[in-house]
Amino acid sequence: MDKLILIDGNNIIYRAFFAMPPLTNASGQQTNAVYGFTTMLLRLIEEHKPTHMMVAFDAGKETFRHADYQDYKGGRQKTPPELSGQFPLLKELLKGLGVSQFEIGGYEADDIIGTITRQADEAGRKVMVVSGDKDMLQLASENTTIAMVRKGVTEIEYYGPEQIKERYDLTPEQIIDLKGLMGDASDNIPGVPGVGEKTALKLLHEFGSVEEVVARSGELKGKMKEKIEEHAESAILSKKLATIFREVPLEQTLDDMVFNGLNEETAGPALAKLEFKSLIERLDLRTSGGGSETESEPEAQIDVTIVDEGKLAELAGVLEQVSILHVETHGDNPHHAEVIGMALATEDRQFYIPFDVLKSEAAEPIRMWLASSDIPKRGYDLHRIDLALHWQDIPFAGAAFDVHLAGYLLDPTEANQSLSGLAAKYGLSYLQADEDVFGKGAKYKVPDTDKLSEHMARKCLAAAQLIPLQEKELADNEMLPLFYDLEMPLSRILADMEKQGIAVNVEDLKELGREFEAQIERLVQEIYEIAGTEFNLNSPKQLGEILFVKLELPVIKKTKTGYSTDAEVLEKLAPYHDIVRLILQYRTLAKLQSTYVEGLLKEISGKTGKVHTYYRQTIAATGRLSSQYPNLQNIPIRLEEGRKLRKVFVPSEPGWSILAADYSQIELRVLAHISDDERLKEAFLHDMDIHTKTAMDVFGVGVDEVDANMRRSAKAVNFGIVYGISDYGLSQNLNITRKEAAAFIDQYFEVFQGVRRYMDEIVKEAKQNGYVKTLLERRRYLPEINASNFNLRSFAERTAMNTPIQGTAADIIKLAMVHMDAALQERKLKSRMLLQVHDELVFEVPEDELEIMKELVPEVMSHALALSVPLKSEVSYGTNWYEAK
DNA sequence: CTCTTCACG
């Protein structure tokens, strides 16, 4: 016999929220309502063993009831933000548990449930409805039992028609009449004022229905007669509002509510994600998915074969079955990382190969295997492995699934993207953190072979267990193309670019350093003289002492620890004292010298004479890359003094050129596309100067009337729009009052209404889903979007506005890189892609390919992704990066 | 190890 349980999702989570103490997980997200809901759900499952189950949610602000009565649910307290943020969590969890959920735009949960119980009645199927809302009693029937949740969510009372008769001496249908007369403050249903449960029951026992009470009001007397007659209409309307609509156009059927018990694969991980450890234990759930053999003994001994030269042949024999690899490296910079050893895992065996064995002549078959691009490799951080092996002259190819990359795509804001962190997040059997095995910093020490090989083998096992879980989650999020067609191919391309490196003219760089040194020396002396004392100019503390105590300059801004001396403050102080200008100049030069001249010199490889940056693909929350050792994404350009540094970046072969191409206004073009704003699109379709055009529209003037100042303001507003505008931020940037800034923004939105609509919609979407997405389905979760703390919430709202823009721009240039790599191979060009700087790609190009590349690069970049506005890429080239402007 | 500052998109 089928047993169907229908749950009023909104009602139960609401009750749970107020009943449970505020419980938060490690990331500060409140989870108490989800927890309360889940405990109740599990109890229902245990007690009733349902074959079908469904949780219904309200959907859409306006329901059909508002058509009858605008104030329906008016005056109701807004859902507390700490609760609304838990809806997405609950929905995710239900998915993981294998419990179906319905929501239908314009209808409330009651209506969905009412419709299903009607269908069940017609078919003679048993149903149980779970809610804390007394209205639900109207659904009770021979087949339908109402499980009334009481005292938070701890007690349940079961009502059939008999129990309702006992309790109220009414039929289920009369529950509606009861509410028609009583009203309901929480839904703002008026009823008849002054009539409570007692009176309403008395009237119904006598007359049977609201209609009868109204029709025969003559039989009443005194005050009661007056009240009924005066509020007859209200009573009729109230009854109508209280009536659950039982004809929702449902596409789902009973089959969509099948419940086969908790989904064994995903329930554990879903609960683990919310950190509901006690529930996992109580259910004795595996949290690892995968085979059940490993379940009960997480610390089971594993037997790793330690491969010496004698055992290499044995290993070569099973290479075909290897599914996972792990290469242990030491050092932050993978270009200089030490390789400790490699672990390989088949379905049922693990091998450890010390590095010297891997390097031995006898290991040639293993190295062939590593180098084959046709053999798929899976593991954690294959990009790093590729680089580390490369500098040991061991080629690596065939990266097919990178657990590190998958983890990043599934939650790019998670700070701990380590393998042990991911294993813990999915509740896999415990994997020790690398720090605990090796120690960190100066205390790093490789443990003995037994311990090392076991740890590395466990990493392989963890990766093996994570892969199906991650792949499933990527599939659920529609992120498989992003993962397999973009990020995975890109990681190989980045590794190629990094190995290639970019050549630096050391002599020129040193000469530049000498010039800076001379100027710095001169400035320092002059500053000491004016100050009348020598001090550490690099110390904001000591500098503050001189400026604000000794010279008594006005304090503009303070930091947590003392006086602020940043450039913004110094600019304001410049009129007061000559020393300030000199300090500003010193700062500029000192930065160039220490970070760029000295910093860059340190990073030049002794092997290649080039700098080999390391692009990190799993850092930026928006999907951008980041660059380290050295950072080649922040080489000076804005000021001429610094820009000169770009002259030292040169082609690595004589006669070649540096060619650079950058996207023009990519973020605003992306905004035009996703906001579908007619004016913004129009501007780009005609390839207008976007800041001038913005000024024309915002100030309502012709193109000739836009002066430099107007354009500057418009430009600032455009930046603000991309960042998620606030009047405060704009006022700071333009040095105007907040009021003026607010007026600017208003005027902007008046003109660019599509942009306003986008900003409103994306924030709403974020509040509803708990995340935002880019065009290529890259996600970013925003747990603070519903916070009650204004600052946290505002920050999340701006992030919701900015991330789809910045992130889609990142998607696009990544696509361009993949296409560009393919184009170079296809045409057998010798040109090489060297750098990516967010909206710019830098190549080195032989003389005879210049003409082709000048066409090809902008062509590929501008067609990386088709938007509703054209993408524009501008190309230039020269003998060094400075000339390519 | 954290704070401040400043370089880039």
Place this chain on the structure above:
DNA sequence: ACGTACGTGAAGAGC
């Protein structure tokens, strides 16, 4: 009333 513009990495000071 609240008080930040979005995203990064590196250097130096000082605890």
